[in-house]
Amino acid sequence: MKSQLFSRFLLLLPWVLIVIIVLDIDSSRAPLPALAPRGGGGGGGGSGGARPAAARAPPQRRPEAALPTIYAITPTYSRPVQKAELTRLANTFRQVARLHWILVEDAAARSELVSRFVAGAGLPCTHLHVPTPRRYKRPGLPRATEQRNAGLAWLRQRHQHLPPPQPGVLFFADDDNTYSLELFQEMRTTRKVSVWPVGLVGGRRYERPVVENGKVVGWYTGWRADRPFAIDMAGFAVSLQVILSHPKAVFKRRGSQPGMQESDFLKQITTVEELEPKANNCTKVLVWHTRTEKVNLANEPKYHLDTVNIELTSSEQSLKKKRASSFSLSWAPEERHQKIAR
């Protein structure tokens, strides 16, 4: 009798284990993405600033598994203020939950400065690079086209392999602009393409879409208001679904007039009627098109005279192709990250 019971128990044991594991996998698939925005009273829901808790109750109740990832594509190029710009941009982005930063260098090879920066950045970051052909580097021509397209291509290619649907929102973040934290909260609810005002652009204090009855009907801008989408690169976000369902939508160079980059891109993926106005029906400025002054280096001697070699810009480093093995890439940031998190 006993041996029969014993054998029956042994028989059932592995089945029970299987059932437990299957249940565990199902339940862990949901909260796994939500491990990041814990703490802060659910403030990780991208809530901008410390609003009173009552007003912020709805976003907190939202199941964390559904929090869309924000992808920020930032083209960058080497100049003295590059590291400073990236530093303060990283300081802003690190306040946002589930933000994935796609940094694309205008360079033929990954620079050491940016590689080191990315390793210690403190947020999920993808480091790409693509050089702009020299013939496109004249003033008046659109800039950063290749870099933004590279970011789009990476995103499309990455999501070929992940199971759909992965909610996500994509926006183009230039490295010298200023972003308020509230902006990320607004753009996270993008269903297709959302728009909002941008400060200090178009020769005016701000530019904005004109909204009537919750729909965009026109553009309030100081420069070429006749464009189909008279909006700055910092003034819109696109949902990942739209990007993936329009695989041929890229920024164009050929036949693109100055200031038409955004229009040429947006008209491939949406129409003015479909745009979703954010920022309180486009009446609040949550992003500013700031530009940083060129640095005065008049007192620098021609040749390097200092006894130490302090890193400031990548153009002075020799661009050796240091290909870190994927093993070290996957371990190094973790330990650096633990220092930051403390």
Add this chain to the structure above:
Amino acid sequence: MPKRRDILAIVLIVLPWTLLITVWHQSTIAPLLAVHKDDGGDSQRDLTAGLDSKEYCLSDRDIVEVVRTEYVYTRPPPWSDTLPTIHVITPTYSRPVQKAELTRLANTLLHVPNLHWILVEDSQRRTPLITRLLRDTGLNYTHLNVETPRNYKLRGDMRDPRIPRGTMQRNLALRWLRETFNKNNSQPGIVYFADDDNTYSLELFEEMRSTRKVSVWPVAFVGGLRYESPKVNAAGKVYGWKTVFDPHRPFAIDMAGFAVNLRLILQRSQAYFKLRGVKGGYQESSLLRELVTLNDLEPKAANCTKILVWHTRTEKPVLVNEGKKGFTDPNVEI
């Protein structure tokens, strides 16, 4: 036929174990498989020339998985009883980029534990813009204001950028600190002057927290150089200044290049920035020489070899399309 029963029993035993093993294998191998697939699919993308498709996909996928789960988003970080408070004094004045500058400065300061932001406006009254901004950030702050009289303002006409600006505001903040904190039993604190257009790395704040008297470090983009820095000898003492513009100043350092222990500020209660008769570039010296000597300076940032703060300046935005009377709705705050 006992054999059939035995076979059945064996199958029933073996089956679940094989299932378990395959599931376990799948969960560990799947991420590796994905990386390999990426390398294969590279060649099909149509990108502009010059792209190294292999490097393109040195996928930071591994980094993504590792980093993502560790960052905790509390804004600002919880107050600690052991860390000294950093009092950051920021003078500010109204201009189109003001809100943008303060927004991104606040986004940086929100990372720093035990930080107290003293924002001093150059205005007659506290403006609603700043009041709302400070309240919305959630930072620990103090909002002051003092208006620079017009004859001083005219001197700051930006033809000579060395004419000190923000002096009265910084002095007001120093006075506020002295009135608020008792020099005998106050919490440990550090005082730092942070202009609203500079760029600060988070490491800087941790470096200055250990200041005993006055600590110094290099600052980028000042004095017409890539950076200015104190000269540190082998014993770790500051003995000079590595600058081109007047290196013989008593303290040839930028406002963003030093921090003072709060106790020192409270002890030397008459030490302020000099208002009148200050030569360009001597403003910092006018305060520091009343607080400390060269010998007492503590070099930070790895003996002054790392840049942790950049003296960036923001371009004046082009607002030609506003016209004389202004075009956009003035009620929309920027």
